[in-house]
Amino acid sequence: MWGRVGIISDNDKDFNQINHIYREKTDKRILKKNPWKDYRLHITVLFLVIIAELIGPIKIPLSESIEVSIMPLLYSMVLGLIFYLAKPISWIQRKQARVAEGAMMLFIGVLIAKLAVSSGQSIHLIFEMGPALLLQELGHLATLLIALPVAILLGFKREAIGMTNSIGREPEVAVVVDKYGFNSPESRGIFALFIIGTMIGTVFISFLASLSTSLLPLHPYAFAMASGVGSASMNAAALGPTLAAFPALETSIEAFAGFSNLLSFSIGIYIVIFIALPLTEKLYYILEPKIGRSSDDDDSQIDENTAGGK
Amino acid sequence: MPELIDEPVDVSVHGVFNWILLLSIFSIITVVGNYMGYRHPIYDSLIGMAILSGITLIGVWLERRLPLNISSIIYISLIGIFLAFPGVPTSETVLYYVSKIELLSIVTVFLAYVGIGIGKSWDEFKALGWKAIIVTVLVIASTYLGSAIVAHIVLVMTGVPV
Numbered sequence: 212m213w214g215r216v217g218i219i220s221d222n223d224k225d226f227n228q229i230n231h232i233y234r235e236k237t238d239k240r241i242l243k244k245n246p247w248k249d250y251r252l253h254i255t256v257l258f259l260v261i262i263a264e265l266i267g268p269i270k271i272p273l274s275e276s277i278e279v280s281i282m283p284l285l286y287s288m289v290l291g292l293i294f295y296l297a298k299p300i301s302w303i304q305r306k307q308a309r310v311a312e313g314a315m316m317l318f319i320g321v322l323i324a325k326l327a328v329s330s331g332q333s334i335h336l337i338f339e340m341g342p343a344l345l346l347q348e349l350g351h352l353a354t355l356l357i358a359l360p361v362a363i364l365l366g367f368k369r370e371a372i373g374m375t376n377s378i379g380r381e382p383e384v385a386v387v388v389d390k391y392g393f394n395s396p397e398s399r400g401i402f403a404l405f406i407i408g409t410m411i412g413t414v415f416i417s418f419l420a421s422l423s424t425s426l427l428p429l430h431p432y433a434f435a436m437a438s439g440v441g442s443a444s445m446n447a448a449a450l451g452p453t454l455a456a457f458p459a460l461e462t463s464i465e466a467f468a469g470f471s472n473l474l475s476f477s478i479g480i481y482i483v484i485f486i487a488l489p490l491t492e493k494l495y496y497i498l499e500p501k502i503g504r505s506s507d508d509d510d511s512q513i514d515e516n517t518a519g520g521k
Numbered sequence: 522m523p524e525l526i527d528e529p530v531d532v533s534v535h536g537v538f539n540w541i542l543l544l545s546i547f548s549i550i551t552v553v554g555n556y557m558g559y560r561h562p563i564y565d566s567l568i569g570m571a572i573l574s575g576i577t578l579i580g581v582w583l584e585r586r587l588p589l590n591i592s593s594i595i596y597i598s599l600i601g602i603f604l605a606f607p608g609v610p611t612s613e614t615v616l617y618y619v620s621k622i623e624l625l626s627i628v629t630v631f632l633a634y635v636g637i638g639i640g641k642s643w644d645e646f647k648a649l650g651w652k653a654i655i656v657t658v659l660v661i662a663s664t665y666l667g668s669a670i671v672a673h674i675v676l677v678m679t680g681v682p683v
């Protein structure tokens with residue numbers, strides 16, 4: 212959502228820059244122009260937020276013990292998308308979307324700062340639960356055990372390596388492009404994952420967290436740590452239902468989410484480089500000859516033009 | 522999807538001013554939402570947002586000024602943790618005001634910008650097939666559940682009470 216993809220298109224292979232996934236877009240989108248020129252964008256956001264807060268959280272019972280909660284954060288995001296797509300709303304166009312994207316990368320900082328304050332407050336918890344926090348990063352590898360075989364069964368070839376090695380946010384996109392090259396099938400795979408994850412990932416993970424917290428008898432802190440698997444917006448969307456499910460543990464849950472985020476940024480990427488990606492590749496070459504479709508079945512290949520960029 | 526980038530931009534006084542302006546706009550919208558959703562006092566919430574914005578500003582500034590290759594996210598996390606660390610003189614004040622800002626109020630405003638920002642990818646999204654959507658959903662679900670289950674097992678094994 213807040214991409215480094217722009218840098219990739221510059222064929223910048225400097226691996227060290229992976230850490231700076233926010234910087235370039237923020238700089239070029241918002242430092243050059245005066246933000247008040249886009250006042251209608253911000254007024255629209257204020258309007259969306261007011262509508263979202265007026266509707267308030269809705270709980271939908273699925274059965275006696277299971278309920279899905281829909282939080283205002285989902286309305287404001289979906290309404291934002293609708294406002295962009297709706298033709299009559301002429302003041303929210305591609306240009307405003309670019310400004311929104313640049314501004315967003317600055318606003319992630321506020322979100323992270325709030326989580327960090329909770330982490331600082333509950334620092335003793337972090338030390339007590341360090342092992343769980345570190346080891347859950349390895350739980351991310353479940354994706355290549357489950358999603359990779361399905362991707363191969365569906366007929367994906369080497370695209371599957373890019374699509375299933377990780378949750379596919381900006382840092383992982385950068386790693387895959389760096390390793391396989393911009394026009395490789397692996398990169399096409401992770402671009403597809405990135406775009407679909409951007410469009411539906413936030414909404415999906417919010418429902419997933421809502422269902423999981425009411426269905427699975429896991430430790431509340433386990434859900435809090437799992438919220439940190441994706442991008443900042445996915446993290447936030449997964450936290451909503453988790454906070455709603457365990458209101459008494461609010462500060463601790465925020466603390467774990469904040470720390471899990473910090474970990475993903477500092478060590479998560481190395482798990483992808485040194486463990487997830489090599490394992491995905493190995494597993495692919497073992498599984499593909501056994502369960503893959505014949506190579507002339509081409510319809511499932513991702514179109515280079517749509518996924519690989521223009 | 523990829524867009525060509527413009528030439529690099531130096532962080533000038535003008536740039537810092539833009540950051541401050543944007544963070545102020547964001548703070549005001551958040552405080553309005555925070556008041557509507559949770560009825561926290563507006564004055565305290567504004568101070569809370571000012572603290573969070575200040576931390577953000579220092580973080581993004583450090584990222585661009587220090588020669589180290591470290592993301593602003595790391596700086597912001599470390600400053601936030603330090604300011605709220607038990608025993609640090611700032612801790613009580615920071616905790617009081619920041620607790621007036623609900624995380625979900627920030628998220629609601631943040632995601633409104635995200636919703637508008639992702640609109641750009643709509644056409645690319647429509648062009649991708651249902652098979653890719655199935656794989657994406659599986660990737661997200663298995664990553665989330667894998668992480669939750671491993672965390673749960675380790676928490677139980679290390680005897681952490683609920």
